[in-house]
Amino acid sequence: MTKILAIETSCDETAAAVVQDGRQVLSNIVATQIEMHAKYGGVFPEMASRMHVETIVPVVREALEKASLTYDDLAAVAVTYGPGLPGSLLVGVNVAKGIALGRGLPLVGINHLEGHIYSHWLRVEGDGMAPDALQFPVLILIVSGGHTELILMRDHLQYEKLGATLDDASGEAYDKVARLLQLGYPGGPQIEKIAVEGNPHAFRFNKPKVDDEFAFSFSGIKTAVLRTVQSYGPIGPDGALSVRVPIPDLAASFQHSVIDQLVSKTVAAAERYGATAILLSGGVSANKMLRYVMKTKAPVPVYWPPLWLCTDNAAMIGAAAHFRFVAGQRAGWDLDIDPNLKLVE
Ligand code: KG4
Ligand code: ZN
Secondary structure, X not given: OOEEEEEEOOOOEEEEEEEEOOXXXXXXXXXXXXXXXHOOOOOOHHHHHHHHHHHHHHHHHHHHHHOOOOHHHOOEEEEEEEOOOHHHHHHHHHHHHHHHHHHOOOEEEEEHHHHHHHHHHOOOOXXXXXXXXXXXXXXXXXXXXXXXXXXXXXXXXXXXXXEEEOOOOHHHHHHXXXXXXXXXXXXXXXXXXXXXXXXXXXXXXXOOOOOOOOOXXXXXXXXXXXXXXXXXXXXXXXXXXXXXXXXXXXXXXXXXXXXXXXXXXXXXXXXHHOOOOEEEEOHHHHOHHHHHHHHHHOOXXXXXXXXXXXXXXXXXXXXXXXXXXXXXXXXXXXXXXXXXXXXXX
């Protein structure tokens, strides 16, 4: 049995977890900075890295305590080394190196996106969880604040990029439109909540014209929302909107067009490549409407992790690390952060 201590500090969550055999979550601690960043309407990188510095040691300690383990019980230390905010990644990588060096443990470097993918291999309670006997190839839709990618996975650790966003990530579009509509940060959950009260067909935001069949684009929809808001009157210097702006209808119509694009491309890719299942990963996969529409339209089963595994956490990093560890992969002491790390070049 391999027990891996995993550390994740790529953005605004300081997280540590202990995962056994890539499947079992023995502990999972997340210290979120959302409240602090909400004051600025988004992640403030300088503050994020400082908060990681303050909280990482207690978070790691708590992860071991909750798992009732000591460093002697561990097989390896895993850490996210990219993609993400440079100052944030540096904190996690240096702490992981320090622990590994001090305790004579091997170090495993993990791509944050690979972590999101491997959240599906963890065996936890949840209505959308993938079964143990998942057959390759599977199609993965990664939808987060920084990424929107369609990945075909033909085997463990084997990825083929079918398409990605040409401009904003889907979560980023949610966050920007939420800011415009003065709904607060992070925008995804706020838009989802208020969209329930609106009519998704009130406004028609045309599908972006993208040459590449499996590429995404969201900035046009975001601009179309802005133009619609402006058609009701000028936006005030503090971002205040005309009282006539129908916020629920705009949120619902925006969400409808984002989800329509995500679902139609994913379904087409699943058919083209004969995927046995569609796996939703990343923060936006917490969206219930996305899950529902995908499930209704997909030709194969659709799975999603429970909420606490959709958003950033270290358990998913520990799951991915297990598969790299058993494949004999180790990082050197020169492991450096890579803020623009790609899953597939
Ligand atoms: O994966 P994640 O926690 O962090 C990144 O790696 O980016 O994703 C965060 C993103 C944010 O943009 C947030 O607005 C979005 O996920 N998000 C949602 C929902 N919950 C979080 N978007 C739509 N609907 C949601 N319910
Ligand atoms: Zn993420």
